[in-house]
Ligand SMILES: O=C(O)CCC(=O)C(=O)O
């Protein structure tokens with residue numbers, strides 16, 4: 194293998210699967226996964242009973258109800274301005290679609306290494322099973338296996354990367370996320386004094402990429418990182434957590450705050466496109482994923498983009 198790394202953000206150098214690494218009953222975490230602890234490591238949960246450190250919870254049922262709308266819109270505006278992230282309840286996406294996708298995601302990561310490799314990323318493409326943005330042999334690695342797929346519009350799908358076990362589930366799930374994104378973005382636009390219909394329409398016909406993350410348990414969780422600190426380049430991102438294992442953290446006023454999973458909620462965060470569209474009023478927050486000692490954690494992340502010609 195060549196020792197010269199070329200900078201190519203369009204593809205990733207293959208690295209070992211973390212799940213396979215864990216299956217080898219590790220005593221110690223390999224050096225490449227140990228991060229500079231002073232720079233970026235998961236702190237203990239920041240929940241201290243201080244309500245200013247709890248990520249806001251918004252209710253879609255209230256946003257659509259004339260009786261509560263004004264108050265809930267103000268809450269939404271404050272959440273986007275002060276946090277850039279919130280949990281959304283009452284969103285109307287069926288339990289069944291979310292649960293089904295969660296089960297299929299777990300089942301996929303439970304396949305044998307050989308079975309998963311059928312869907313592995315190919316040189317020059319980020320789609321498929323593997324890791325994102327590994328561009329140098331010296332780069333620190335994240336404690337995460339993932340599969341990344343373009344889901345909507347349908348003509349962007351590269352079905353050779355779509356595991357057979359979840360094709361139907363992902364088709365339904367991504368359409369549900371598209372509908373949710375179109376409706377939440379309308380309310381986000383209203384909060385900025387922009388035209389809700391124009392925004393909703395742009396997202397009904399938008400682009401949706403889905404990334405499924407698997408964070409295996411780690412013997413030294415405080416020294417590794419599931420996904421390192423970043424802001425998403427999407428307009429908005431919709432995340433569902435499979436199970437009730439906290440892992441997602443957001444940087445708020447210099448502190449990492451855990452997002453405590455709420456049953457059936459969708460975590461919505463502002464991405465860089467929306468930060469730009471809002472003239473910087475809404476912030477794309479830095480966030481990252483911590484891992485734990487006990488259990489696999491899975492998340493399903495939908496990156497939402499408006500129609501290309503908007
Ligand atoms: O899994 C998580 O909690 C965070 C995932 C994330 O930020 C991403 O995939 O961009």
Ligand SMILES: [Fe+2]
Nearest residue numbers: 423424425480
């Ligand atoms: Fe992210």
